[in-house]
Amino acid sequence: MATRQEISANRLDDAARAGWLYYVAGNTQDQIAAKLGISRQSAQRLVSLSVSEGLIKMRLDHPIGRCMDLGARLKSRFSLDLVEIVPSDPESPSTTIGLAEAGAAEIERWLKLDEPRIIAIGTGRTLKAAIEQLTPMECPHHKVVSLTGNIAPDGSAAFYNVIFNVADVVKSRSFPMPLPVIASSAQEREMLHSQPMIRETLELAARADVTFVGVGDLGPQAPLYEDGFITEAELKALQKAGAVGELCGWAFNADGRLIEGFTNDRVASAPIPSRETSLVVAIAKGEKKLPGIRAALNRRLVNGLITDELTAEGLLATE
Amino acid sequence: MATRQEISANRLDDAARAGWLYYVAGNTQDQIAAKLGISRQSAQRLVSLSVSEGLIKMRLDHPIGRCMDLGARLKSRFSLDLVEIVPSDPESPSTTIGLAEAGAAEIERWLKLDEPRIIAIGTGRTLKAAIEQLTPMECPHHKVVSLTGNIAPDGSAAFYNVIFNVADVVKSRSFPMPLPVIASSAQEREMLHSQPMIRETLELAARADVTFVGVGDLGPQAPLYEDGFITEAELKALQKAGAVGELCGWAFNADGRLIEGFTNDRVASAPIPSRETSLVVAIAKGEKKLPGIRAALNRRLVNGLITDELTAEGLLATE
DNA sequence: CCAACCTGTGAGTATTTGCCCATCCTCGTA
DNA sequence: TACGAGGATGGGCAAATACTCACAGGTTGG
Known part of the structure; x- marks a missing residue:
């Protein structure tokens, strides 16, 4: 039998x-x-x-296959709502290659929608590169709001504030923040934020349907420092306090917790919009930013990520 | 195509x-x-x-009882070092279906090795189909050497010579044979084979760690004849002399003995590498090729076989 | 011995896929 | 600028596939 x-x-x-x-x-x-x-x-x-039963194995023989695979793992590892991985070009030192196109593609996906949306934009080199890749289109029904101030320390318009570029290319209504990135004191920040127009912009930002931000590292060449938003002493203090990265100027430590005190008391940027009710996408790659990206993902400061293979591997490698 | x-x-x-x-x-x-x-x-x-486009590869990862059984019996019956049996699809007229994938998998097993290897490749439709199934990989440390000439009777590159495809897909060093498959005379063959570059390639082939060859039948639609390497008269003469199959152009009879004289005097292919010191795998299936495969196994012209159920049964049925 | 249970089956139905065709878009040419 | 070839696109439809359900046959445990 x-x-x-x-x-x-x-x-x-x-x-x-x-x-x-x-x-x-x-x-x-x-x-x-x-x-x-x-x-x-x-x-x-x-x-x-x-x-x-796993008797049949399917495999995709294409560079993209690896990206898709990494993306799926990142998505589940960090419970992300959106992940996009672009192939790495190990030869190219550029911090934006590929990423800019992918970021632009994602932004365009939102812009193409017929229903009006509120799109919040951070700042930084990567984001600027992405915006430059945007296809011009007519989107007057959308609103694009900046999360960060657009005034550089010397009083000029901050170079890496990209809100105007967006609004220009896609013809949508734009809401810049006529503020310094970091106020001179907590009091000044409160004062600025209480102005009616700015208050409205902040409220708009809080209701953003989708947000795109860069991730800044806080190493010796931290963009915040290089662009003169913080002094060397402030950078050192932040580092000493454990800061590993920043989003829109908000410095956080390896756990993804915002650093208390220091420059964070004076950051004039809008708070990062809710990750419960909206999509907040970080666009960033690179060895230097790895700790910052990891921290942001761990504490869910963002729930979307556009990065490259190498960085994705790095994020999955640890823990 | x-x-x-x-x-x-x-x-x-x-x-x-x-x-x-x-x-x-x-x-x-x-x-x-x-x-x-x-x-x-x-x-x-x-x-x-x-x-x-071949981006998706599917592989069956299961020892089907029947195939395993047939394989084990073939292995012991003919003292083979490698046997792989794939299921048959009795309805499909294709001569390569399934076999190509299995052949590719075996070739890949060798390519994945870290130590440098010499891999010799014959020619033919089956082998070409197998090569097309190879996954692209970086194997610059291996050497792939052709056993047969790559020049068709009309002077063009022979279509079913696959050495270039292999080298292309796996990025290994390749050693083609800039020769006709069958020389016009024994003298011409000697002359060609004495050329330094060709001599080196021949020596390399003799030292191959593993060899993959197809088996050609010598019936009315013999590939050697269809592709114009031999004339109808030559084919008839070979048949009369008892030829039942060929490996790389070398015709042999039902005992597996090379036919003396006729086209074999002029075949410009390298000799089949040693079955004592290396693995020589035949990839072939089908009713037509049965006598040839059987003869090659009997005389141990090959010591490895990749075929399908039906052919395996046929090989075991007689004697 | 029987009832409960499990496995595998075929029928029927909803979903998914493959393919044809009209149309649109692009680009090279007159 | 008009025009035609060639390729991409999306609608529609038939074929293929996946899922649900009720039931048959056999096993298990009381």
Whole structure:
């Protein structure tokens, strides 16, 4: 008499045969049913079994395949709502190559929507590069709001504030923030934020449907420092306090917690919009930014990420 | 054979994405269409493209009892070092279905080795189909050497000479044989073989660690004849002399002995490498090739075989 | 011995996929 | 600028596939 195991092994054999006929030989299930002398439904079950039992392996031989794979893992590892991985070009030192195009594509996906949306934009080199990749289009029904001030320390318009570029290219209504990135004191910040126009912009930012931000590192070449928004002493103090990165000027430590005190008391940027009710996408890559990106993901300061293969690997490598 | 259309890299990227989403992530084409922002029909086209371009590879990972059994019996009956049996699809007239994938898998096993190897390759339709299934990989440390000439009777590159395809896909160093498959005379062959470069290639072939060859039949549609390497008269003469098959152009009789005289005096291919010190794998199946395969196994012209169920049965049935 | 249970089956039905065709867009040419 | 070839697109439809359900045959445990 046949034991259950033998029967099941036989069944797996049949499943393997059916799977082979289906996937490798390209038969239809009807043909398989005829060949194996069973009903089409049974054939379907066998084919299905061959997949669910892992008898059939499918592999994608294309550079993109690796990106998709990394993306899926990142998405589940950090419970992200959006992940986009672009192939790395190890030869190119550019911090924006590929990323800019991918970021622009994602921004355009939102702009193409017919229903009016509020799109919040941070600042930084990566974001600027992405905006430059945007296809000009007519989107007067959307609103684009800046999360950060657009006044550089010397009083001029901050170079890497990109809100005007966006509004220009896509013809949407724009809401810049006529503020310094970092106020001179907490009091000044409060004063500025209480101005009616700015208050409205802040409220608009809080209701953004989608947000795109860059991630800044706080190493020796921290963009905040290089662009003169913070002094060397302030940078050192932040580093000492454990800061590993910043979003729109908000410095945070390796846990993703905002650093208390220091420059954070004076950052005039809008708070990062809710990750519960909206999508906040970080666009960033690179060794230097890795700790910052990881921290932001861990504490869910963002729930979307556009990065490259190498960075994705780095994010998955640890822990 | 369909002419190779130049397809933009971007489209292949998209195809890869779609293929990944479909086969790996298990999305429906509707979902893919939504995610990529295209119509379902376009998604379907991309998925289909990813298969037809060979981006998606499917492999059956299960020892089907019947194939294992046949394989074990063949292995012991003919003292083989390697046997691989794939399921048969009795209805399909294709001479390569399934076999190509299995052959590619075995070739890949060798290519994946870290130590440098010399891999010799014969010629033929089956082998070409197998090569097309190879996954691109970087193997500059291996050497791939052709056993047969790559010049067709009309002077062009022989279509079924596959050495270039291999080298291309796996980036290894390749050693083709700039020779006709069959020289016009024994003298010409000697002359050609004495050329330094060719001599070196021949010596390399003799030292191959592993060899993959097809088996040609010598019936009315013998590939050697169909491809114009031998005349009808020569084919008839070979048949009369008892030839039942050929490896790389070397015709042999039912005992597996090389036919003396006739075209064998002029075959410009390298001799089949040693079965004592290396692995020589025949990849072949089909009723027509049965006598040839049997003869080659009997006299141990090869010590490895990749074939299908039906052929395996045929080999075991007689004697 | 019987009832509960499990496995596998076929029928019917909803969903998904493959393919044809009209149309649109692009680009080279007259 | 007009025009035609060639390729991409999306609608529609038939084929193929996946899923649900009720039931048959056999096993298990009382």
